[in-house]
Amino acid sequence: MNRARESRLIIVLLLSCFIVLVAGCRPRPSANEKRYPINGKVIAVNKTDRTATIEHEDIVGYMPAMTMPFRIKNDADLEMMKPGDQVTGSLVVNDTSSWVEIATIAEGTAPLSPTAEIPGEPKPGDEVPDFGLTNQDGKRIHLAQYRGKALALTFVYTRCPQPDQCTLMSTNFAAVDKELQKEPDVYAKTHLLTISFDPDYDTPKVLRSYGASHTGRYSDETFQHWEFATGTKDEVKGVAQFFGLRYFQDTESGDEQVI
Template identity: 40%
Template structure:
């Protein structure tokens, strides 16, 4: 069976309401299709639907189990109860409600049946995992690689500069700015740490763009020297390996935007993962505490 490309994502969507049997004389508001992403566990399937135990969407919906129509029913043969999936959610917004909610671009990220092998394998970052020596081009047009930071505690997250969702990339960058300032207030800890914001949009996020973006978040603008916080991107060739290792999914969204998951990782001085944060719920003080514990 032919299969469309599928990617890992990590934010989610909601069926708010449903209008049925609207009388012909009643004028319905115009609808617009919205795109979200969801992660969850398959409970059951039928010929055209999947029942999904979906995770929480901060600020949008609580975790719940519900039925979703499949935009492409042919993929149902690849879904099995117990599989963990991510998918794009398409929903028509009519007034204050969402209607005709369906799943598309489904990927199995953890399978319940061993006979199914997804075309793309995503690694779930786990404490103790050795981080590969990925190479990136930073805001100063210099190639950096992760192994060069061994001996320091590295905090790394994934963003892209054009992201307009306040609770996603901007929130990660604001959190990193708070952490950077807190570490700067402790010179001993500052010397033991380094921050990296990795863009998964190498075509648009050139060194010049990353320098402007990074300077704005540090507050130093054109005077920023980027000695403690790099903004960098892997090459298009190496991008899939890096996003798959850190469980980051990226697909084209509306108006040239990118639909993507979140991934923030704390790496120890030995180059091994200390902890992984796959949502936007973590707080700067939480990671600062983890950094201080590791440094001690």
């Protein structure tokens, strides 16, 4: 098989995996709903996706304080919300999805500002910089070492329990990894990389445990095909911004947020 044909086969198989996964990710009705009070500041609003990124306080019994997007149930609330607003409400979670029901919206006074010029998303054929990170074994890795392979990467927080966000992303990658194993030649020409947004908490040890639980091989996992990586805040930020994620600074607290 020539190189061009191999490349096309890899792309087709990867796309096929993701199409199947996306089709299987549509929310299904669930009676197993739980409700948690949520209180936080709006960082960004995306009316197209019907989501708001919220810097929230600890959600007692569910997740620690962090910043992440939430689906907003009521479109009228989404229309009223803007960056800087303080909101309260309920986070509703079931087996496959989650959303926020807004109770109050208080106008905020602290707008957010970009911490750097927002880059455009890379286009097919663009050269990817040789970003350096640290993997689950504490070893330094560089993206250039995967040249010649189709590299699929994603970003997560290991502490994010949302069934339709980070958890779903890692479950999807596990399914892709398993599907690619059925084609040994293609498996050898692909690589998966999960990068943490939360380098303070997601140490190599944490990532190793998280990754092994998602591959299902636990202590037998060698991470030869699917790696989990972290780095300094600047290293993670560099990779994230290149692939189109945006960082903003809260002008009141000085904290930097990624959306």
